[in-house]
Amino acid sequence: MSISNEAVAKMVQDHIPDAQVTISGDGYKYEADVISEAFAGLNTLKRHQLVYAAVNDAITAGQLHALTIRAKTPAETA
Known part of the structure; x- marks a missing residue:
């Protein structure tokens, strides 16, 4: 059982409301x-966490098996 890209994006956006998410x-x-001001001042590990x-929830349910994360602040993408 897998999960749609849109469902993964919604989960991230629900948890990090200001995030721009592309899955x-x-x-x-x-x-x-994932681009968000929430990452400001956080190291890579904290951003990934x-x-x-x-x-x-999707990971523990077995719907999401592998996730590569690129997490940046808006300033880092400019």
């Missing part, structure tokens, strides 16, 4: 590009 995936491996917290 790509094939039903098994997913990539997340914030995103993983958003999708943890």
Whole structure:
């Protein structure tokens, strides 16, 4: 059982409301590009933990198996 890219994006946006989220995936491996002010002052590990917290239910349910995360602040993408 897999989860749609849109469902993964909604989970992240529900957890990090100001985030710009782009999810790509094939039903098994997913990539997340997340841009948010919430990442300001956080190291890479803390940023990833914030995103993983958003999708943890899908991971524990076996719907989401692999997630590559690119988490940046808006300033880092400019």
